Amino acid sequence: MKKLIYIAFFFSHSLIAQELFINNEPASTMPKGLFSYRYSMENYQDENILRQWHAFRIFYGVTPNLTIALTGSISNHHPEKFPENVNAFFANHHSPGYSRNYRLKFDGFHFYAKYRVFSSDQQKKHLRIAVFGEASNTMSAHDEAESHLMGDNAGYGGGFIITKLLNRLALSGTCGFIVPFVYLDKDAKIEFRSGNSVYYNFSAGYLLYPSRYSSYNDLNINLYVELNNKRYEEALLLIDNQYQFTDLLPVLQPGQYSEFRPGVQFVIKSRTRAEVSVALPAYGRTYLRTGSVIFLSYQKYLFKR
Amino acid sequence: MHNSRFSLINAMRKFSLIFIFLFFTKTAFSQPDSLLIGIDGLTCSMCSYSVESMIRSVPEVREVRLDLNANEAWIKLKEGSAPDLSSLLKKVYDAGFSARSLTLFLNAYNIEWHHSGFKYGVYNFIIQTGKAPDKEVIILKLLNPDYFSKKGFKRFLKGKNDGNNSQFTYNASYIY
Numbered sequence: 001m002k003k004l005i006y007i008a009f010f011f012s013h014s015l016i017a018q019e020l021f022i023n024n025e026p027a028s029t030m031p032k033g034l035f036s037y038r039y040s041m042e043n044y045q046d047e048n049i050l051r052q053w054h055a056f057r058i059f060y061g062v063t064p065n066l067t068i069a070l071t072g073s074i075s076n077h078h079p080e081k082f083p084e085n086v087n088a089f090f091a092n093h094h095s096p097g098y099s100r101n102y103r104l105k106f107d108g109f110h111f112y113a114k115y116r117v118f119s120s121d122q123q124k125k126h127l128r129i130a131v132f133g134e135a136s137n138t139m140s141a142h143d144e145a146e147s148h149l150m151g152d153n154a155g156y157g158g159g160f161i162i163t164k165l166l167n168r169l170a171l172s173g174t175c176g177f178i179v180p181f182v183y184l185d186k187d188a189k190i191e192f193r194s195g196n197s198v199y200y201n202f203s204a205g206y207l208l209y210p211s212r213y214s215s216y217n218d219l220n221i222n223l224y225v226e227l228n229n230k231r232y233e234e235a236l237l238l239i240d241n242q243y244q245f246t247d248l249l250p251v252l253q254p255g256q257y258s259e260f261r262p263g264v265q266f267v268i269k270s271r272t273r274a275e276v277s278v279a280l281p282a283y284g285r286t287y288l289r290t291g292s293v294i295f296l297s298y299q300k301y302l303f304k305r
Numbered sequence: 306m307h308n309s310r311f312s313l314i315n316a317m318r319k320f321s322l323i324f325i326f327l328f329f330t331k332t333a334f335s336q337p338d339s340l341l342i343g344i345d346g347l348t349c350s351m352c353s354y355s356v357e358s359m360i361r362s363v364p365e366v367r368e369v370r371l372d373l374n375a376n377e378a379w380i381k382l383k384e385g386s387a388p389d390l391s392s393l394l395k396k397v398y399d400a401g402f403s404a405r406s407l408t409l410f411l412n413a414y415n416i417e418w419h420h421s422g423f424k425y426g427v428y429n430f431i432i433q434t435g436k437a438p439d440k441e442v443i444i445l446k447l448l449n450p451d452y453f454s455k456k457g458f459k460r461f462l463k464g465k466n467d468g469n470n471s472q473f474t475y476n477a478s479y480i481y
Contacts, residue, residue: 018349031355032399064399121346121403123376167348207349213373216350270354301351303358 018222019170021203022263022277027128027163030061038299047099071110078140107151108138133158144287145235147180147194155180168207189240195233220267231256257284340380343406359396387426409445
């Protein structure tokens with residue numbers, strides 16, 4: 001873990017980027033009255049199956065300090081319901097040869113609100129702090145201890161963000177928690193609850209190009225590296241109101257992991273951003289995904305002319 | 306935070322003095338009046354674009370051009386108009402950033418002079434020297450700790466703001 005922190009420290013001081021982070025939100029908020037929409041896609045290979053997650057998100061600046069966002073997503077990560085032999089499913093689900101191809105289905109909605117509580121601005125610099133809350137009504141048959149509100153669990157969460165902008169370099173830290181709700185399948189008499197999670201993410205970004213602006217039409221190229229860390233508690237499983245011992249099921253045990261997410265972003269005509277990043281496992285294990293993940297995103301800001 | 310800043314400005318309208326620095330120039334300046342707002346807290350062109358869009362929504366504004374490298378907004382006003390300066394600065398805050406300075410370039414012929422100063426829109430500027438300058442353009446560098454960031458205000462007081470305000474600088478008070 002110490003090694004990871006050193007690596008993150010090195011990257012945060014040697015790279016330079018902007019604060020339109022690809023995977024984490026900055027403490028800065030949207031301009032008042034501005035709408036923006038974003039399409040995001042996350043893919044990874046699960047044996048011979050391409051797991052997909054597609055999300056459409058709308059942002060709105062309610063006040064200069066308050067931004068809200070509503071997301072709807074579809075994915076083929078989970079079955080609509082747990083299969084009949086649920087014990088075998090939990091025991092083998094992440095074993096080689098056990099992957100199943102599920103159809104793309106609607107996950108649910110995710111609501112996010114961020115309030116900027118502190119700003120200290122200087123010329124080409126700022127320090128900002130924001131608090132945020134989020135909630136999701138996703139009711140997928142999510143079968144892992146790790147809770148995740150965007151497309152996997154229903155629940156709520158919150159946290160804070162600190163972002164520092166230094167000319168072309170932006171650094172940010174996000175610390176948050178997730179409290180998942182119980183997934184209930186009344187027909188199969190299954191109650192499942194993922195564990196609570198805490199996460200602490202670091203982001204660094206650098207405005208690589210242009211070195212000097214000539215107009216709003218200049219293409220901006222931003223480089224990013226983000227380090228996401230999460231720690232999650234044990235899951236709870238009840239079948240027919242009977243508590244199931246999960247000690248032998250690694251997927252339901254507490255755990256933690258870290259992953260690097262390097263990425264590149266193109267800002268087009270100062271109104272549109274297109275970005276790609278890759279999640280590379282660095283420490284521990286997440287059962288949410290297998291191996292490396294590719295993330296693509298396109299976001300348009302609807303400025304008034 | 307910013308809302309309280311502007312409600313404070315409203316509360317101050319009757320009672321408080323705001324220090325401005327006046328200097329005059331003979332440089333020919335096209336009509337109508339113009340403003341220059343220095344903006345803090347941004348670097349990217351998308352951020353600048355959001356500020357420009359916000360300022361453009363002010364009815365008295367005819368044209369806005371934002372210097373993307375210096376982070377300064379050059380604003381041309383509609384002829385005969387005099388905007389509410391606090392609402393203009395609020396647009397910068399609405400975009401998510403801070404104003405560090407506001408400079409007015411006023412055509413002397415558009416100004417209503419009186420014995421101790423002049424009137425501009427809803428603002429009444431009092432020149433402490435009491436003399437009306439014989440210049441075509443009056444440049445007002447307006448500074449107030451409630452309008453601008455504390456650090457920007459301190460920088461200005463230390464003379465680090467632009468180093469260009471010593472020759473024709475006057476302290477003046479302004480009342481509404």
